[in-house]
Amino acid sequence: xxxxxxxxxxxxxxxxxxxxxxxxxxxxxxxxxxxxxxxxxxxxxxxxxxxxxxxxxxxxxxxxxxxxxxxxxxxxxxxxxxxxxxxxxxxxxxxxxxxxxxxxxxxxxxxxxxxxxxxxxxxxxxxxxxxxxxxxxxxxxxxxxxxxxxxxxxxxxxxxxxxxxxxxxxxxxxxxxxxxxxxxxxxxxxxxxxxxxxxxxxxxxxxxxxxxxxxxxxxxxxxxxxxxxxxxxxxxxxxxxxxxxxxxxxxxxxxxxxxxxxxxxxx
Amino acid sequence: xxxxxxxxxxxxxxxxxxxxxxxxxxxxxxxxxxxxxxxxxxxxxxxxxxxxxxxxxxxxxxxxxxxxxxxxxxxxxxxxxxxxxxxxxxxxxxxxxxxxxxxxxxxxxxxxxxxxxxxxxxxxxxxxxxxxxxxxxxxxxxxxxxxxxxxxxxxxxxxxxxxxxxxxxxxxxxxxxxxxxxxxxxxxxxxxxxxxxxxxxxxxxxxxxxxxxxxxxxxxxxxxxxxxxxxxxxxxxxxxxxxxxxxxxxxxxxxxxxxxxx
Numbered sequence: 001x002x003x004x005x006x007x008x009x010x011x012x013x014x015x016x017x018x019x020x021x022x023x024x025x026x027x028x029x030x031x032x033x034x035x036x037x038x039x040x041x042x043x044x045x046x047x048x049x050x051x052x053x054x055x056x057x058x059x060x061x062x063x064x065x066x067x068x069x070x071x072x073x074x075x076x077x078x079x080x081x082x083x084x085x086x087x088x089x090x091x092x093x094x095x096x097x098x099x100x101x102x103x104x105x106x107x108x109x110x111x112x113x114x115x116x117x118x119x120x121x122x123x124x125x126x127x128x129x130x131x132x133x134x135x136x137x138x139x140x141x142x143x144x145x146x147x148x149x150x151x152x153x154x155x156x157x158x159x160x161x162x163x164x165x166x167x168x169x170x171x172x173x174x175x176x177x178x179x180x181x182x183x184x185x186x187x188x189x190x191x192x193x194x195x196x197x198x199x200x201x202x203x204x205x206x207x208x209x210x211x212x213x214x215x216x217x218x219x220x221x222x223x224x225x226x227x228x229x230x231x232x233x234x235x236x237x238x239x240x241x242x243x244x245x246x247x248x249x250x251x252x253x254x255x256x257x258x259x260x261x262x263x264x265x266x267x
Numbered sequence: 268x269x270x271x272x273x274x275x276x277x278x279x280x281x282x283x284x285x286x287x288x289x290x291x292x293x294x295x296x297x298x299x300x301x302x303x304x305x306x307x308x309x310x311x312x313x314x315x316x317x318x319x320x321x322x323x324x325x326x327x328x329x330x331x332x333x334x335x336x337x338x339x340x341x342x343x344x345x346x347x348x349x350x351x352x353x354x355x356x357x358x359x360x361x362x363x364x365x366x367x368x369x370x371x372x373x374x375x376x377x378x379x380x381x382x383x384x385x386x387x388x389x390x391x392x393x394x395x396x397x398x399x400x401x402x403x404x405x406x407x408x409x410x411x412x413x414x415x416x417x418x419x420x421x422x423x424x425x426x427x428x429x430x431x432x433x434x435x436x437x438x439x440x441x442x443x444x445x446x447x448x449x450x451x452x453x454x455x456x457x458x459x460x461x462x463x464x465x466x467x468x469x470x471x472x473x474x475x476x477x478x479x480x481x482x483x484x485x486x487x488x489x490x491x492x493x494x495x496x497x498x499x500x501x502x503x504x505x506x507x508x509x510x511x512x513x514x515x516x517x518x519x520x521x522x523x524x525x526x527x528x529x
Contacts, residue, residue, distance in 0.1 A: 027439075028438075030437070030439065030442075031437070031441070032442070034445070034446050035442045038445045041446070041449050042449045045449065045458065052463050053307070053310055053459070054310070056317045056318065057310040057317055060306070060310055061309045175287075179287045181287040181288045183288070184288050184292045188291050191295050194302060195301075195302055201309075202308070
């Protein structure tokens with residue numbers, strides 16, 4: 001992708017996001033407030049679950065209550081960041097059914113870009129800020145400090161996570177093009193993703209392996225947290241970087257295969 | 268009666284149109300059980316107890332609520348908000364059928380669909396995870412459980428109608444429903460048994476209609492509810508109140524309905 005193209009993509013993305021923000025401010029301020037309340041309440045109840053379970057048991061797979069709370073908060077932060085750009089997947093099935101997807105195909109910019117990134121929810125940006133502070137508090141509460149080096153490693157892990165998350169979303173919308181099923185697949189993805197909110201050690205060796213190397217959910221919290229707790233060798237990230245690259249290439253290949261079968265029968 | 272039977276059959280047939288969609292929905296129901304299973308296994312798998320719950324008893328509770336959840340919270344009346352916003356509500360209003368009856372029959376079809384799949388999934392869950400399951404043999408406990416289950420189904424139906432009816436006043440029905448979902452996930456006792464909360468928290472939760480959807484029926488089934496009459500009385504009280512509110516809100520909302528989109 002040339003530099004010119006990147007600028008065009010950025011300009012279109014900013015325009016689409018600004019339009020969505022204006023639409024939400026104009027039409028659904030009350031709904032936005034309820035949505036934010038719901039998100040914060042969901043985080044609070046998840047923390048309560050950890051508190052109820054680990055507060056009494058003292059340890060969960062070797063992690064203390066404060067460490068488990070930090071993992072949950074970190075998961076919430078990285079998951080929000082990765083979802084922030086990819087909300088378009090929820091609207092994708094409708095776009096295929098009503099024929100809007102045909103316009104994506106005719107557009108000079110990539111149809112994948114429109115399918116995935118054309119709906120960045122500004123509410124996610126709003127809740128991201130309190131989540132950031134809460135995660136910082138969780139880190140201090142667990143008795144750890146953030147050094148420049150560990151911040152860089154976490155940033156690298158977040159980038160790798162994002163690449164894997166994009167790959168999975170491409171796979172999901174590819175299934176949507178081929179079989180007109182997106183809604184339950186994305187919700188199933190979200191259900192499995194929630195497994196990452198807790199230390200992945202609890203899922204046994206096989207679960208831990210799958211959630212680390214196949215799906216990116218261990219990367220969302222347990223692995224960066226382990227690194228901060230001094231239990232993870234960052235050299236293993238080389239393997240994960242290779243897998244992220246492989247998943248992205250495979251998902252794009254699958255997307256192109258599914259596009260061949262697209263009949264445009266809705267429009 | 269014949270027309271409602273037709274609606275029931277058509278609703279069931281709709282599920283089989285997009286078969287991959289149906290399979291994904293069922294796989295999701297299994298994952299709902301897996302996460303709490305692993306959390307509790309890591310904490311109590313080696314033995315011991317928390318809040319009086321051993322691994323066996325907490326898994327029995329979670330397994331039971333997963334099954335009850337499919338029956339109580341499997342619903343098509345969640346579509347009501349969309350029906351109002353899209354103007355689709357006009358169709359049942361013009362036809363010689365009761366709208367509530369239509370929605371309830373569609374709910375029943377959804378529950379039958381869920382129940383039939385549960386009968387396939389339960390042996391799979393039992394085979395792979397071997398959760399300890401308690402089979403109640405006391406007939407009176409089973410009867411009280413069935414009564415509480417029936418009330419739970421009706422309470423959830425009326426809650427859905429009330430939240431769907433918000434579409435008469437606002438196009439944004441998704442945000443209040445999202446908030447409701449978050450509250451219900453916790454307050455129904457789906458995440459963990461509510462008696463793990465401090466006494467004040469549990470008592471406050473029992474003042475809302477939500478614990479009567481999952482927590483109370485499950486405790487009655489397990490024979491752990493020492494105040495069955497009070498629990499059933501409170502559930503009945505909520506049922507009457509929600510029925511009354513539903514009728515009032517519906518009547519007011521219908522006066523505002525403009526069939527926009529049709």
